[in-house]
Every structure is written in structure tokens, then in C-alpha cells.
Amino acid sequence: MNDTLHPLHQRISTDLSQFKDHDTVDLVVIGSGGAGFSAALNAAIDGARVLLVERMAHVGGTTALSAATTWVPGTKRGLEVNPDDTPERVATFLNLAVGERSDAKLRQAFIDNGPHAVAKLEANSALQFQVRMLHPDYLSELEGSVLRGRAIEPQPFDGKLLGPNLPLVRNPIPEFTVLGGMMVDRDDIFHLLRLTETWKSFSYSVRIIVRHFLDKLLHPRSTRLVMGNAMIARMLYSYIQRQGILVTNTEATQLLQNGNAIQGVALQQTLPDGSVVKRTVRSKGGVVMASGGFNRHPTRRADMLPGAKEAWCPAGPGHTGKAQDLALLAGGQLGTGGLSNAFWAPVSTRQRADGSTAVFPHFVMDRGKPGMLTVDSQGQRYLNESTSYHLFGIAMQAHHATTPSVPSWLVCDAGALKRYGIGMVRPGGKGLAPFLADGYLKQGNTLTELAQQLNVPADKLKATVERFNAFADKGVDEDFQRGTTDYQRANGDATWHGPNPCLGALREGPFYAVALYPGDIGAATGLVTDGDARVLNAQGQAIEGLYACGNDMHSIMGGIYPAPGITIGPGVTFGYLAAKHAVARAHHIGS
Incomplete structure (x- = not known):
């Protein structure tokens, strides 16, 4: 898939008015960070008609602002640099690091399915990963930890391939760029700091700097995308290729519920001229919550993060928890028992x-x-x-x-x-x-x-x-x-x-x-789910057609941060699991 990339010449429509009221899709995904895009793209790969809803003007959430390190043990690329790693070793490490702070069955679902989630995306989309020879687990003193192979990261991406859709990708944090907007990753920093010391670093640095200044002349932003920008751009590129539907500046205002089943969502979009478009969209497979968590929620933040000012939060601006509120109204529950809520x-x-x-x-x-x-x-x-x-x-x-x-x-x-x-x-x-x-x-x-x-x-x-x-x-x-x-x-x-x-x-x-x-930097407390990412009610029953992944889902790490990328890795994995279950549900209802 990565060898057959061609530029996209047409801008994807992000206007909610492209829908008729009570139009039907196979799946609705709320939130376009790494987890939301995983759910949407995996469903689209399976042939589903998918609507991806983003409340901000740009896609990507916190993932776009991050290094996009993705902790998924057992991937093909990871095992190439650490062939001795095993699922049993991963389980030992997580059991020691997290213990009773999260459900061991959910951790096992992640261990079992993470490699399949990554393999499916690499085989069927532009999302391609790379792995470093030294990228240790944070709690490296624990049995089962490794120095390499579990943390993978997206390969750089040529943003010009997105054509007129490039401005949809959230810009990186300006302070993480150089020379007025040039994104830099670990390799770039290494060479830039040694620019005058070796010919290799000099030629490398000159190449990326010249490209950056050409971009400033020819494009609205730098087109050499790395880290989180690269991940989101690659997923957006493939989502557009798969005829995925995207609306921005749009928020969910109500879940359509029939008994213990979610059948769709009411949406509201604010247009640039201030006018408002409202639509009700039916979804055969249900709704995936991937809106980024509660970090900017007007009241839950104060309750769960006392003393921590929102002004100190570097996470994405769209994490208001409003979508999570809808899931709670539908019977969902927030998890407990973590070391920290964030x-x-x-x-x-x-x-x-x-x-x-x-x-x-x-x-x-x-x-x-x-x-x-x-x-x-x-x-x-x-x-x-x-x-x-x-x-x-x-x-x-x-x-x-x-x-x-x-x-x-x-x-x-x-x-x-x-x-x-x-x-x-x-x-x-x-x-x-x-x-x-x-x-x-x-x-x-x-x-x-x-x-x-x-x-x-x-x-x-x-x-x-x-x-x-x-x-x-x-x-x-x-x-x-x-x-x-x-x-x-x-x-x-x-x-x-x-x-x-x-x-x-x-x-x-x-x-x-x-x-x-x-x-x-992200929510650890979120909606309680099962191994298929289905949201559970107070009785422990799955709310049919309601899923959560990413920071909307209660973290399988129990408020512990044992390794790099432990938010995006599970986010991608449970996005994959949510899509798999929801698409099967849509096919069952459709038949």
C-alpha cells in the first residue's frame, strides 16, 4: 500500500449538510485522534460506510501534537529488532507494573490483538511504522521489560500527497518546531546539532532545511510531516481513499437510544458564517466514543484533577468530555482504582x-x-x-x-x-x-x-x-x-x-x-469497557452499539505509565476491536 501512494487532488467535504436527516451509515466515530482514526479506518477497510465526527476545525487531537510513539508489543517490525520478546514476557511486565489497578483480561486482549491491529493497518493503509534500536520501557527495572521493539512510531510522510486536504491536519506545537514551522523528530535533532561536525549531518540538515523553505514559498505549511502529524496525515490519506466521510466543527448532542441499544446520534455543526446545521444520523453498527477524554471538561476536571490548572494542560483543545457525558447518560460508567485519573x-x-x-x-x-x-x-x-x-x-x-x-x-x-x-x-x-x-x-x-x-x-x-x-x-x-x-x-x-x-x-x-x-497530558480514567471496546453499564452489561477507545476508554494501564506510547498503542488496538465488532453488528442488522 505504501508504494502506491498518489496525490489526492480533491478536497474531502466536511459539511454536515451532505447528509439528509435520518440518513444511515454503518458506523459513527466521535473524535479523530489516533484511536478514532483507527476505528474509522479499520471499519472503512472492511467496506463499511463510516462517518468520522470531529468537533474542532482540524483532525488529529492530541495525537497530532505528540511524538505518536505507539506501544504495541509483538509487531512484525518490533520482533525484527527484538526477536526474543514474547506475549508471556509482556504479560509479566504489565502484571508487575499495573497489577490490580486494571482488568487483566483487558490487558490480555490488548496483548493478543495489538499486533493484528498494526498488521492490518500496515497492509491496507498508508500508515507505516518504524522502530528504534533503543527505546526502553519506562519501568525498565521490572521483570519482563525490554530495551527495544515494543515502541513503534510512524514513518515521516509527504504532506503534499494530501493535496488540498493538508490544512485539515492539526499543526504541531510551534515550540516543537524550528525555523518558523519545520517539524523535527529525534533523527533531525541529532543531525541539526551536528550540522558542522560531519558531512552526513551537514547534507541531511541542508536537505530538510531547503525543503522547509521551499514549502514556505509554495504551501500554507511545511509538508514534511513527522511524528504525530505523520500518523494522522497517513490515516487521513487512507481514510479519504476508502471513501470515508468526515465532518469537522461538529459535535454530538444526543445518542439515539432504544432500550439498551444505541442506534445513532444527533449532530450539530457550526459553519464559518455562524449558521448551524443539525442532522440525525442512524448507525447500524453503533457509535464509537474516541473524543479524547475529560481533561477540559468544565466540572469533571475540577473533581478529578484538583489543583491542576487547565492552563498547564498541553493536550488537544477538543477534549471537553461532552461526548463522554452522552455515554454516561446512556448508562455508561467511569472506571475506578487507577493510580491517577490522568x-x-x-x-x-x-x-x-x-x-x-x-x-x-x-x-x-x-x-x-x-x-x-x-x-x-x-x-x-x-x-x-x-x-x-x-x-x-x-x-x-x-x-x-x-x-x-x-x-x-x-x-x-x-x-x-x-x-x-x-x-x-x-x-x-x-x-x-x-x-x-x-x-x-x-x-x-x-x-x-x-x-x-x-x-x-x-x-x-x-x-x-x-x-x-x-x-x-x-x-x-x-x-x-x-x-x-x-x-x-x-x-x-x-x-x-x-x-x-x-x-x-x-x-x-x-x-x-x-x-x-x-x-x-491525557486522561487515564474513562468509560468501562469489555474486550471488544463495548461500553458497560452499572450491571456490567454491554450497551449494544456503544463503544469507547483512546482516552474516552478507561485505561488498561490503571493510571500507570509503564512504557512510551501506552495511550496510542491501546487506542489503536481497541479502535481496531471496536470497528471489528461494530462492522459485524452492522452486517447482522443489515441482513
Whole structure:
């Protein structure tokens, strides 16, 4: 399929008025992130007439903004780099990581069906994956973990193939791009940072930079798509090829329910001129909820994420939970028992020139590198900075209950800032003036001066750094064991001259800091389902024709984040399972 791509010359209609009232389809999918697209595209591959409903103007949700790492153990590509992995080993790992926090039967359904979901999409669509030789499970200290093969990611995509449909794809977070909109992935960053060091990196960098500036001349946006943009673009491309139907700026206002069965949905679309189109659409197979979860719900957020401001959330803007409300009205239930209701990452924020707020997740590029440490309001360390971003966010909130640590401060010296950057500040140590001017970046020629900028006790900050420096020199973090697992060391600096790739002393002034907040990157609590992604009611019975996947579905990880891509991987898998069951249901009703 990947070798037969041809440009799409016609723009897909996104107008709800293309439907007559009470028109019938085989399946309705609410939400166009990775999970929703998986359900819609899998159903379309099976020959179903599918309506994909997106409440925003752009498709992609949080998936489009993400790296789109997809944790699916046992795929063909994954086993090529790690042939020793087995389903039993995956189950052992998840049982130890998650335990009783989620239903083991659902985890097994994921393990059993994930490889089939990926294989079907790769065989029948433009969605193609690649795998890295080093991409460890986060809880690499647990039995059953691996260093490679379970995390796959989409191959880059030429957005020009979408033709006039390219603007439908949600733009990436601007702060994750360079040169005014050029998307970069891990390979690009590697070569760009070594542009002047090797011919290979120079030629690679020149090639992507020249293409980017040609795009700026000829297209409304950069057309070399990577990571989440590539995943969504590839799925959109194939969905259009399969004659899938898409409406944007449209939300579900009611589920059509007959007893314990969902038979369709009422939709409302707001057009650019402000007029409103309303349609009722019947669905033989039912409705799949894949709207992204509750993170921006007006009341549920406050109940489930107390103290976490929505302004710290870097997830997609469409995750209002309104579609989830409809499922609850239909008898669905929210899951319980998870470690947390959300998945977390430390984030920093900055106001953009247009007045909007940039929310930057600190995943792996800075906080676990040599020459970096994190302190609370008292200038003291309280966590392992190299831990996973989810555990980092949880630790911030737990510590805040006793010592104010929201915000915390990510502190580095001049050498670390130059080598790695810090947050939105790029590596190289240049262009600091605007970040200093608006207060995003704090600077002090000495630690005492920096402490004054941060309003933390100078003596405690100096003592913290001195103690940390001694650990860095020895390569052993006696307080928090930083750099002791394979995952942590993989995210350190392999070229570092010290004994621990995660530890380096802070000695070179000036010293810098950025404020960190706990940002929710996705919902962990969602609708309870069975192994076919059918939503269950309070009695544990399936509501016929109602499905949930992605962050609308209660996470099979129980609020734990054991590995990279554990939201998108299950999302793709249960989207596949929902489509499979719903299409069979549509055929049964149709016959």
C-alpha cells in the first residue's frame, strides 16, 4: 500500500449538510485522534460506510501534537529488532507494573490483538511504522521489560500527497518546531546539532532545511510531516481513499437510544458564517466514543484533577468530555482504582506574541541530562529528575502537600544550557534575551543571585547544588538513585565524560532556571469497557452499539505509565476491536 501512494487532488467535504436527516451509515466515530482514526479506518477497510465526527476545525487531537510513539508489543517490525520478546514476557511486565489497578483480561486482549491491529493497518493503509534500536520501557527495572521493539512510531510522510486536504491536519506545537514551522523528530535533532561536525549531518540538515523553505514559498505549511502529524496525515490519506466521510466543527448532542441499544446520534455543526446545521444520523453498527477524554471538561476536571490548572494542560483543545457525558447518560460508567485519573508530565508555560499560552512538556530533552537538577520552593531536591515524566508529575503533586513545589524549578548551569537547552530555550546558549525579558528563563551569575530570582533560600540552594555536585563527581546519586535504570541512562547523555550519563555537576555560571508545573497530558480514567471496546453499564452489561477507545476508554494501564506510547498503542488496538465488532453488528442488522 505504501508504494502506491498518489496525490489526492480533491478536497474531502466536511459539511454536515451532505447528509439528509435520518440518513444511515454503518458506523459513527466521535473524535479523530489516533484511536478514532483507527476505528474509522479499520471499519472503512472492511467496506463499511463510516462517518468520522470531529468537533474542532482540524483532525488529529492530541495525537497530532505528540511524538505518536505507539506501544504495541509483538509487531512484525518490533520482533525484527527484538526477536526474543514474547506475549508471556509482556504479560509479566504489565502484571508487575499495573497489577490490580486494571482488568487483566483487558490487558490480555490488548496483548493478543495489538499486533493484528498494526498488521492490518500496515497492509491496507498508508500508515507505516518504524522502530528504534533503543527505546526502553519506562519501568525498565521490572521483570519482563525490554530495551527495544515494543515502541513503534510512524514513518515521516509527504504532506503534499494530501493535496488540498493538508490544512485539515492539526499543526504541531510551534515550540516543537524550528525555523518558523519545520517539524523535527529525534533523527533531525541529532543531525541539526551536528550540522558542522560531519558531512552526513551537514547534507541531511541542508536537505530538510531547503525543503522547509521551499514549502514556505509554495504551501500554507511545511509538508514534511513527522511524528504525530505523520500518523494522522497517513490515516487521513487512507481514510479519504476508502471513501470515508468526515465532518469537522461538529459535535454530538444526543445518542439515539432504544432500550439498551444505541442506534445513532444527533449532530450539530457550526459553519464559518455562524449558521448551524443539525442532522440525525442512524448507525447500524453503533457509535464509537474516541473524543479524547475529560481533561477540559468544565466540572469533571475540577473533581478529578484538583489543583491542576487547565492552563498547564498541553493536550488537544477538543477534549471537553461532552461526548463522554452522552455515554454516561446512556448508562455508561467511569472506571475506578487507577493510580491517577490522568497521565502527567512536568511542563513550563510562556505567553506567545499572539496572547495564547505555550505549554511545553519536559519529556526527555533536558531534566535528566548532566548539569540539571530540580528543586522545590525551599531550594531542595525531592525527586529523581530522570524518572518518567508521569512519575515526575505525580511526585510534584505529592511533595506539594507538605512543601510547596508547584512550581518547582529546573536548574542548570551555563554548560548544560548550551549543550541541551532548557524547555523552550534551544541548545547553543544563544537567543536568551526574550526568554529573560518575559521571565520564562531566570538567570543569576551566582547561585545566590539565582536564588534571589527564584525567591528560594540561597543557603539551601547552594547546599543542594554542592551535595548534588559531589554525587555527580562520583557518579552515584545517594539521595534519589538517578541514572540507575536502563531507561534513565538511555535518556542521559551517552557522550558525557562523567561516570554516570545522567549526572553532571553545576559549576559554570551563569546559572539558569525554568518554572515547572504538573501538566496532564491525557486522561487515564474513562468509560468501562469489555474486550471488544463495548461500553458497560452499572450491571456490567454491554450497551449494544456503544463503544469507547483512546482516552474516552478507561485505561488498561490503571493510571500507570509503564512504557512510551501506552495511550496510542491501546487506542489503536481497541479502535481496531471496536470497528471489528461494530462492522459485524452492522452486517447482522443489515441482513
